[in-house]
Amino acid sequence: MNEQPKQFKWVGTRTIRPDGVDKVTGRAMYGADLTLPGMLQGKVVRSPHAHARIISIDTSAAEALTGVKAVVTAADMPEADSKLVAAGEAMINFRDLAHNVIARDKVLYDGHAVAAVAATTNDIAERAAALIKVKYEVLPHVIDVLEAMKDDAPVLHDNMFTGGVKPKPEKASNVANRVEFGMGDVEAGFAAADLIIERKFTTEPVHQAYIEPHAVVADMGQDGKVDVWCSSQGHFMVRSFCAGLLKIDMSKIKVSAAEIGGGFGGKTTVYLEPLAIMLSRKAGRPVRMAMSREEVFRGSGPTSGAAMTVKIGATKDGRITAGDATLYFQAGAFPGSPVGPACMTAFTPYNLDNVRVVGFDVVSNRQKVVAYRAPGAPISEYAVESIVDELASKLGIDPIDFRTKNAALEGTKAAYGVTFGAIGMQETLDAAKATEHYKIPLGPNQGRGVASGFWFNIGGESCAGIRINEDGTVALSEGSPDIGGSRASMAIMAAEVLGIDVNKVKPTVVDTDAIGYHFVTGGSRVTFATGMAVVDASKAVVDEMRARVAKVWEVDIEGVVWEDGHARPASTNVGDFDPMSLAEIAAIANKTGGPISGHADINAKGAGPAFGTHICDVEVDPETGFVTVLRYTAVQDVGRAIHPGYVEGQLQGGAAQGIGWALNEAYIYDKNGCVDNPGFLDYRVPVASDLPMIDAILVEVPNPTHPFGVRGVGEVPIIPPLAAVNNAVAAATGTRFTALPLSPPAILAGMAAKN
Amino acid sequence: MAKQHITTTINGEESEYLCEAQETLLDVLRDQVGLTGTKEGCSSGDCGACSVMLDGVLVCSCLVLGVEAEGKTVETIEGMADGDELHPLQQKFLEEAALQCGFCTPGVLVAAKALLDMNNNPTETEVRYWLAGNLCRCTGYDKIIRAVMDTAADMRGASA
Amino acid sequence: MVKVVLTSGTAQQFTDGQTAVHVAANNVRQMIQALEAGFPGLGTAIQQTMSVAIDGVILPDPYLETVNEDSEIFVLPKIGGG
Structure with a gap:
């Protein structure tokens, strides 16, 4: 059961984040900020080819250079077992993970790591890297997803046979897997439609583009114990992956979570960490490695680009009768695109009887994709929401009203199977329709677009420890790297349960030796799952304090209640005792049984599904095709906002990323399959002058499984912007576009084709 | 290559460091002076994470050489607060x-x-x-x- | 008997296209064993790469949860997130 909002003292307030002062004064330590005595600098040697066989690697000249202390190649890493592990969004084969960290036999994309070197200075390490001679036999490459599916396409993995089809193919191909979801009778649904729209869409791969490049310091001692310090969304994931890849006992690897300068899913796997450990082992000294921005673009994963066909039918009065979609997703060089979640989310904002979605996971000579905020969903929902908008427009129905006629509600059976409990899709539509924004008149060349979005959210493993210090302050330990203010939320939830001032609670993200396993900071799970552990641990502490007071009062524990930070007699029948504050109980803890602490180690279930609806106004310059975003509103059901400031920030930041995806961002490859724009000048993320204020409207339909009603928040906001922008551009230009990004040349070409 | 001896004022204090001719002010601040509050996001002047003031002018410290700070004043994030008093x-x-x-x-x-x-x-x-x-x-x-x-x-x- | 609903892709791979299968089980562990016995490979695939949703709640590591003939049971791909 959810507790009532009126009871809350801290939940829903805008406290100062506990790590805030460190972050505005430059004191916070990120991945590349740690220096250890005797530390070396590591550099990676990367493939200049999109697809090539490694004939030989000659490291002798590099090793001979003064100041070089270690060189490693794939030969220094044991061959990995072929087994599946969870990596952010999808399952990845451990052997693929190993081969992505450092190429063995073949390089599969421009930027693929082939060797690494450690030296006393950065400069020497760079010169040594240039001295490593790799002889390649260049192979034909393939970049485009549809090209990669052709019979005569160069095959990346000659042992890969399409999964999910029967009979198993006899010929290896680039199609890793086929998935299919559906219910009802799609053909009958289309037969009942008055209007059917079918279009093909494409999207380009986009990078998470966190401002902090990947960075790590690894230090292996003579006893084989390793300390790792790194910027990651999951230091337990780093420990697990490094232990598995290097065949080291987990107990010998301690990973500490540096402050993390953004991740958005991109730091849910390892790149540099195993290499730094290998170099440190060989050199006998600590090694720091940090990617350059170019390496981030060439050597770490963006999300998929895709080609899609989507068909939706509706009746004249605006009821969707059937939806059908086929999605081809680029996985990059190894299988594991987010096509599964893309299929499952595509039509899920709606209550539909007849749905079919087929997805293909396709490898090509691109960077291996990794999770990016609601992996897969922005892509498939962009296509569906664009057609939903076109249906509404052609049927003469307001786009919010059209969605209301079809919205998923409590009890709706989602297109991927499950029946929804309490959800807030309709509430976001109502709130969007009620905004001032939706009523503002538009001028010439301006257009307004609406789109909705759905993401599952996840739970998973989290732990928390609460210790009452002798002076009545509280130490809160947990293990979810704090990427956007989660320590503030943890402190708020603990203070709420304990009934003390939030500033008495000091939350710390502790290392992998200090607490139990946590799944990565991802899937919008931390405030939900780690928050649930914090609440459970706080409740355990409350019970322990009640037990201590019961001993003092010589009553049963039931005779002691916890209210507003004090133990009080449950009723006058218990006796006449003065309330004892948490600080008073702490002061006599040694006399009542010793230090007081509480712990929770959980695998959280029941993450609440979340929905959002966005409104976007644009103006399109008819002479240049340039799109200016005039106004933007993001509405989302957040369950309950623990710290509304950071919840709004998730909506605003996600919207900005989605706008960048819609308008600017794309990987561009040259004719050799090499990345042509691996820098922020040519890969343009939105800058401050590109955007208007982004109004964030929080709708609160509490998640019944969380003690405070929390739903995950971080992922939904990146889903609606792609279609919201696309629909706004359609309204402004009278032209429907089906390819992202909506760059000025693309818009001019589209408008010219219409005229 | 002999290192160069540079004298400069960083956050109001006279400072000295040795640096190679090709080292950026960003690298010098982070690796030699120990001021890691200035961040490296791109090293190409595109992201602004390394912004500092050099003689009162806003610059990307990744685009300035360490030797260029000779005789100048550098202000970084570490010097922004006045003791315990935040700006x-x-x-x-x-x-x-x-x-x-x-x-x-x-x-x-x-x-x-x-x-x-x-x-x-x-x-x-x-x-x-x-x-x-x-x-x-x-x-x-x-x-x-x-x-x-x-x-x-x-x-x-x-x-x- | 409990009713287990598969995605059409999973069904084509393991159950000759049958998207609803019935097995005798009181909990998920028994259900997975029974599915493996009836449709070789399916139980293993569920354990390695899939989630099970019971009555609308997606369980990434299903094992001990009780199920009965009224349970709504779906087998889904594992979901993570960014």
Whole structure:
């Protein structure tokens, strides 16, 4: 059961984040900020080819250079077992993970790591890297997803046979897997439609583009114990992956979570960490490695680009009768695109009887994709929401009203199977329709677009420890790297349960030796799952304090209640005792049984599904095709906002990323399959002058499984912007576009084709 | 290659360091002087995470050589607060949740202070264009822009 | 008997296209064993790469949860997130 909002003292307030002062004064330590005595600098040697066989690697000249202390190649890493592990969004084969960290036999994309070197200075390490001679036999490459599916396409993995089809193919191909979801009778649904729209869409791969490049310091001692310090969304994931890849006992690897300068899913796997450990082992000294921005673009994963066909039918009065979609997703060089979640989310904002979605996971000579905020969903929902908008427009129905006629509600059976409990899709539509924004008149060349979005959210493993210090302050330990203010939320939830001032609670993200396993900071799970552990641990502490007071009062524990930070007699029948504050109980803890602490180690279930609806106004310059975003509103059901400031920030930041995806961002490859724009000048993320204020409207339909009603928040906001922008551009230009990004040349070409 | 001996003033204190001719001011600050609050996001002058003041001019320290700081003054994020007293921009960023991961924050604050030192009544458009060289991937800029404008309003109120 | 609903892709791979299968089980562990016995490979695939949703709640590591003939049971791909 959810507790009532009126009871809350801290939940829903805008406290100062506990790590805030460190972050505005430059004191916070990120991945590349740690220096250890005797530390070396590591550099990676990367493939200049999109697809090539490694004939030989000659490291002798590099090793001979003064100041070089270690060189490693794939030969220094044991061959990995072929087994599946969870990596952010999808399952990845451990052997693929190993081969992505450092190429063995073949390089599969421009930027693929082939060797690494450690030296006393950065400069020497760079010169040594240039001295490593790799002889390649260049192979034909393939970049485009549809090209990669052709019979005569160069095959990346000659042992890969399409999964999910029967009979198993006899010929290896680039199609890793086929998935299919559906219910009802799609053909009958289309037969009942008055209007059917079918279009093909494409999207380009986009990078998470966190401002902090990947960075790590690894230090292996003579006893084989390793300390790792790194910027990651999951230091337990780093420990697990490094232990598995290097065949080291987990107990010998301690990973500490540096402050993390953004991740958005991109730091849910390892790149540099195993290499730094290998170099440190060989050199006998600590090694720091940090990617350059170019390496981030060439050597770490963006999300998929895709080609899609989507068909939706509706009746004249605006009821969707059937939806059908086929999605081809680029996985990059190894299988594991987010096509599964893309299929499952595509039509899920709606209550539909007849749905079919087929997805293909396709490898090509691109960077291996990794999770990016609601992996897969922005892509498939962009296509569906664009057609939903076109249906509404052609049927003469307001786009919010059209969605209301079809919205998923409590009890709706989602297109991927499950029946929804309490959800807030309709509430976001109502709130969007009620905004001032939706009523503002538009001028010439301006257009307004609406789109909705759905993401599952996840739970998973989290732990928390609460210790009452002798002076009545509280130490809160947990293990979810704090990427956007989660320590503030943890402190708020603990203070709420304990009934003390939030500033008495000091939350710390502790290392992998200090607490139990946590799944990565991802899937919008931390405030939900780690928050649930914090609440459970706080409740355990409350019970322990009640037990201590019961001993003092010589009553049963039931005779002691916890209210507003004090133990009080449950009723006058218990006796006449003065309330004892948490600080008073702490002061006599040694006399009542010793230090007081509480712990929770959980695998959280029941993450609440979340929905959002966005409104976007644009103006399109008819002479240049340039799109200016005039106004933007993001509405989302957040369950309950623990710290509304950071919840709004998730909506605003996600919207900005989605706008960048819609308008600017794309990987561009040259004719050799090499990345042509691996820098922020040519890969343009939105800058401050590109955007208007982004109004964030929080709708609160509490998640019944969380003690405070929390739903995950971080992922939904990146889903609606792609279609919201696309629909706004359609309204402004009278032209429907089906390819992202909506760059000025693309818009001019589209408008010219219409005229 | 012999290192060069440089004398400069960093955050009000006279400082000396040895650096190679090709080393950037960013690398010198982080690796030699130990001021890691200045961040490296791109090393090409595109992201602004390494913003510092050099003789009162806002620069990307990745585009300045360490030797160029000879005889000049350098101000970094570490020098922005006055002892325990945060600069009003720092305080406002905390109050208004104008940071998420915090990695771009030092550069944004240094750049925003440079603006307000020059113009204590900027329009939203002026703030947006001034900070267009400071990439933030987390916030969508909304709360950053508001925090800068609210700080400017407070500073005008205090000096009125 | 409990009713287990598969995605059409999973069904084509393991159950000759049958998207609803019935097995005798009181909990998920028994259900997975029974599915493996009836449709070789399916139980293993569920354990390695899939989630089970019971009555609308997606369980990434299903094992001990009780199920009965009224349970709504779906087998889904594992979901993570960014």
